[in-house]
Amino acid sequence: MDSRAFIKILNILRKEAGNWKSPVIEFMASQGADPFRILVSTMLSARTKDEVTLKSSNNLFTRIHTPEELIKLKTADIARLIYPVGFYKTKAxxxxxxxxxxxxxxxxxxxxxxxxxxxxxGVGRKTANLVLSRAFDIPAICVDTHVFRICNRLEVTVSSKPEETEKQLMKKIPENYWQDINTILVAFGQMVCKPVSPHCKECKVSRLCPFY
Structure with missing residues (x-):
């Protein structure tokens, strides 16, 4: 798939996103623009459903708001506050x-x-790119499991690793679309283009999709 077709899909999905009650949209809206909160919440989100991350993040931020307040907590207390996110002890x-x-x-x-x-x-490229994009409004492409899967399905990228997907997208897609890719495709992946049994018949871009 060429870049023009992919951009057309993004524009269609952006309009559709307003009709989705997606956990990622609620999660992103809740974080505001505080870089520290975005960084912490994104670290918590790995291997965890967005609705769980949202509750755990809110729970933690009832106790802390700064690195100085966070470092004063015992690791066991942090673990208790962020439970039940995945790997909560390691994340603490x-x-x-x-x-x-x-x-x-x-x-x-x-x-x-x-x-x-x-x-x-605890910070990898996915987390770093999301922080750059959401906290600092710097063009970056955050490739999570949904972005990786959907881009391969659409054949806009052909890759075996998220890092390869990121590089290929950066070469093909104009910067002004980079920040939208994650939010749009994650919501799309949660609601329509699921890993197993995707809702292709309900999909507004199925006619453009080589997977369908």
Whole structure:
């Protein structure tokens, strides 16, 4: 699929997204533009449903609002606050380390470039790109399992790893679409283009889809 066809699909799905009661749309809307909250919440979201992440994130942020407040909590208390996100004990350790890194290396501020973000324990490219996009309005493509799957289904990319999908999309798609790709395709993947038994007959872009 060429870039023009993919952009046409994105534009159609953007209009459709208003009709979806997708967990990712609620989750994104709840986070505001605070870089620290976006970073923490995105770290919590790995291997976790958005509705669970939303509840756990809100629970944690009733207790803390800054790296200084986070680092004062015991790891066990952090784990209790973020339960039942996936791998909550590991994530609790990473959050404690995150607070230390932000305080000691970045003056308690979330960095706004990908190399610095990737220095933080528990932060990979997916998380870093989402933070750049949502917190700093910097063009970036966050490739999660939905984006990876759907882009391969549409044959806009042909890849075996999310990193390859990101690189291929960056080459093919204009920057002004980068930030929309994740939100649109994640909602689409949750509601329509599911991993198993996708709702192709209900899909507004099935006529453009080589998978159908």
């Amino acid at each position: 350790r990473h959050l404690k380390q995150l607070a230390a890194v932000l305080i000691n290396k970045f003056n308690s501020l979330v960095p706004s470039n990908i190399d610095d973000l990737l220095m933080i324990p």
